[in-house]
Amino acid sequence: MNSPHLTIVLVDDDRTFTAVMQRGLERRGFEAHCCDNGADAIELCARLQPSHILLDLNMPEVSGLVVLPELLRVAPTARLVILTGYSSIATAVEATKAGATNYLCKPATIDEVLAAFGDDPGTEEVEIPAEPISVERLEWEYIQRVLNDNEGNISATARALGMHRRTLQRKLQKRPVRR
Numbered sequence: 001m002n003s004p005h006l007t008i009v010l011v012d013d014d015r016t017f018t019a020v021m022q023r024g025l026e027r028r029g030f031e032a033h034c035c036d037n038g039a040d041a042i043e044l045c046a047r048l049q050p051s052h053i054l055l056d057l058n059m060p061e062v063s064g065l066v067v068l069p070e071l072l073r074v075a076p077t078a079r080l081v082i083l084t085g086y087s088s089i090a091t092a093v094e095a096t097k098a099g100a101t102n103y104l105c106k107p108a109t110i111d112e113v114l115a116a117f118g119d120d121p122g123t124e125e126v127e128i129p130a131e132p133i134s135v136e137r138l139e140w141e142y143i144q145r146v147l148n149d150n151e152g153n154i155s156a157t158a159r160a161l162g163m164h165r166r167t168l169q170r171k172l173q174k175r176p177v178r179r
Contacts, residue, residue, distance in 0.1 A: 007048055010034045011041040011064070011071075012056035012083070021054070024110040038067035046074035052117055055100075057084035057091060063152060065094055072099045081116045083108055088144030143171060 008030045010018045018034040025032045033048060035041050037059060045053060053071055057064040064082060072080060082095045085106040092103040102116035133141075143161065150156040154172075158165040 006030045006052065007050040008032050008052040008054060009041060009044050009048065009050045009075075009078075010054045011038070011059075011067070012036065012054070013059045014056070021110065021113070028110065028114070038062045038064070038070075041067060042070050042074055045071050045078065049075055050078050053078045053080040054113060055080060055082050057082055057095075058086045065091060065098065068095060068098045068100060079117050081113065083113065089141050090145040090148040094148060139171075143168070147172075 006029055008025055010021055010025075010032060012018045012021075012034075013036045015034075015036060018036070022032040022034055030052070033044055033050070035044050038061060041053075041055070044050075053075065055064045055068060055071065064084070068080065068082070072078065079101045080099065082092075082100050082103045083106060084091070084104075087103070087105040095103050104112060104116050108116075143157070146160050147154075147157045150160060154168060155165055158168040161168065
């Protein structure tokens with residue numbers, strides 16, 4: 001990080017997580033600010049013009065994917081990383097297309113978060129898993145892709161998948177399996 005003034009906005013509805021992350025980032029020289037929803041994040045980023053934004057994907061009022069373009073519009077020089085416990089290939093692609101610098105899965109350490117903001121993310125070697133992806137993970141990825149295709153509409157996604165809306169909601173409430 002070569003910026004003389006490092007300001008980061010943490011956007012996550014998990015207040016414990018943001019408090020811990022804020023303390024760790026402040027120890028590393030950042031001026032860290034926290035908020036727990038998209039509207040506050042837009043206002044804070046417009047006012048502070050942060051150098052970095054760490055954005056949660058799954059928030060109660062509005063998805064981080066919806067807020068992402070507006071955050072980059074009000075703070076155009078900021079580097080933005082998505083950090084989520086509900087990762088999928090579809091949302092990673094969508095976030096990158098919308099301008100995210102990187103996309104990380106929770107849990108992530110402060111070192112991993114800082115590395116994700118790096119200027120050259122292609123320098124690290126990518127580990128290829130020895131085992132194939134599990135059926136459960138493939139199902140999660142497919143559901144996320146169809147949900148994204150239906151712009152987050154649960155009823156339309158359930159119809160497209162041929163399952164009951166409540167069944168889909170239960171599946172979406174579970175954390176995805178790692179592999």
